Amino acid sequence: MKRISIWSLMVAMILFACDSIEDKKGRFLLKGNEKLEENDPKSAIGFYEESLKLDSTYADAYFNKAIAQLRINQLENAIADFSKAIQYKTDYTEAYFQRGLTYLDNGEFYKAREDAEWMKENAKEDWKSFFLAGLVQEKFKNFDEALLAFKKASSLDPENSDLLVNQATILYYQKDLESATETLVQAESINPFEPNLHNLKSMIAFDQGNYEQALESVEKAIDLNNRQAYFYNNKGLYFLYLGKIEEGLDLINQSLRMDPNNPYALRNKGIYYVLMGDKISAMQYLEELHNKYPDMDLVEEYYQKAQKL
Template identity: 70%
Template sequence: MRKQTTLLKLGVTCAIIFIISSCDSLEDKKGRFLLKGNEKLEENDPKSAMGFYQEAIALDSTYSDAYFNKAMAHLQLNQIEESILDLSKAIQFRPDYFEAIFQRGLSYLDNGEFYKAEEDADRLLSLDPNNWKSHFLAGLSQEKLKNYPEALQAFEKASAIDPSNSDLMVNQATILFYQKEYSRANEILHRAEAINPAEPNLHNLRSMILFEEKDLNGALESVDKAIALDNEQAYFYNNKGLYLLFLDKPEEGLDLINQSIQMDSKNPFAMRNKGIYYVLKGDKISALSYLEDLAKKYPDMELVQEYYAKAQAL
């Protein structure tokens, strides 16, 4: 008798739950999946987060926010192409989705699709020319396309809109570095440092300027500051490795260059630095195995032609 009563109570409870859940609106249901996904994303569990976002999309195939958040989860897993696809879906269903266009532009840059990034920058400038992100993406895309005057102008406009953003100043200084205007670059870095002395890219860029000015010890000190502030950037270790090569510490330098390659195997500057190492060691075959290909693919890269010629002369 007690068992039957329990089952009857259970049946009533299930019925009540069913009635309540059936009264939920579609917005409530998909919103709950979105929130659950966000919680997983905050817990650094992007795979589980994507499952919840997909549940939300299953309820509403035009749910732009779910596509956007799913794209952010893909980015945590370094799945750039998948992220671009989801961001494009978000934009398809909400053509004025500013943040989705911005993030897609950044993803295009990471994926080497510079002209598509430029198109997204133009789209942002049409949507909101008073937002620093519009000009920032424009500057990044023009930098990748090696249109340095246009890139500098875009970063200057972004900085005028958000003058407290030290990153925008560092980007301006980077363009000036490419143009070998080291004095102007240093002036901007000093202003940026007054705003945010803990910006690692600032110290890394300063190290690069000091290296060009033949101040190797100063370059090493600055890149060490960058690494202390952010020890997850492959190019910081690669730069330190280069400086150590020229400070007559080739084995220490090679260790750092190899560490950089393990972190980012696609960096041609690291391959150049390995080539320089082998030139310094007098190993012609190994040096040419790195520098010959780089001389063809990146003929304008600093130090490549110089050390390719030295490798050939060994």
């Protein structure tokens, strides 16, 4: 038995030694992909790095490594690896798309715009080209251009409900609540399980003064995706308006623990302190927001109320 085991091991070693570099690097890539599917991005990165040791120009390994880095919020590293993927595969459209999205998340809007322009020039029939362009224009508050880009994306992928939700979001920013609602009806007919759809429905209901409906819609959003900080923040705001002050504060604080830099959650905390009659605490939040984001909904109203306490 011992001789058979040793012989089997020797055969396996010989076969492995005969593997080409292409086979070996591909095997590491697949192992990394398996770890990524198991939600173990750190182990996945290790396998992708082993693949890159065998071939430092392996574009797919750089791309997948970047995706794993996004899972652990390493935006700068992800951008660097998407760029490497593009360096070694100059027509890597998906790498341009993902890098553009990551630039947006990292606050590098002009660089994201460059990737969107490349995609619009080189991948005219890909809805992602115009989706990215729309997101960029949204960041620059060029809402008319953003809406046109999202509509173009929808024309290329009519069954994509997310693109309709993006259109509705722009219409909401433009205060065209009727058109935004009509667009959400279209989106819901395609996919009623899109959480952002229900969150936006809640925001429209809130603006219309229907706080109970707003609460019902945002709770649907949370049921569908319980990992979005801004859903909890919106629910907290609706509780404040429904008189459930402390419950509202708990949700706003939960949202801030998930995303400490959300100015809307900081605004809502200021609103809480106005409702509690605590001028000093309210001004700590609202004065800075009034200076930085004077056009943010409710900031001016509650800043004035705080001053009068």
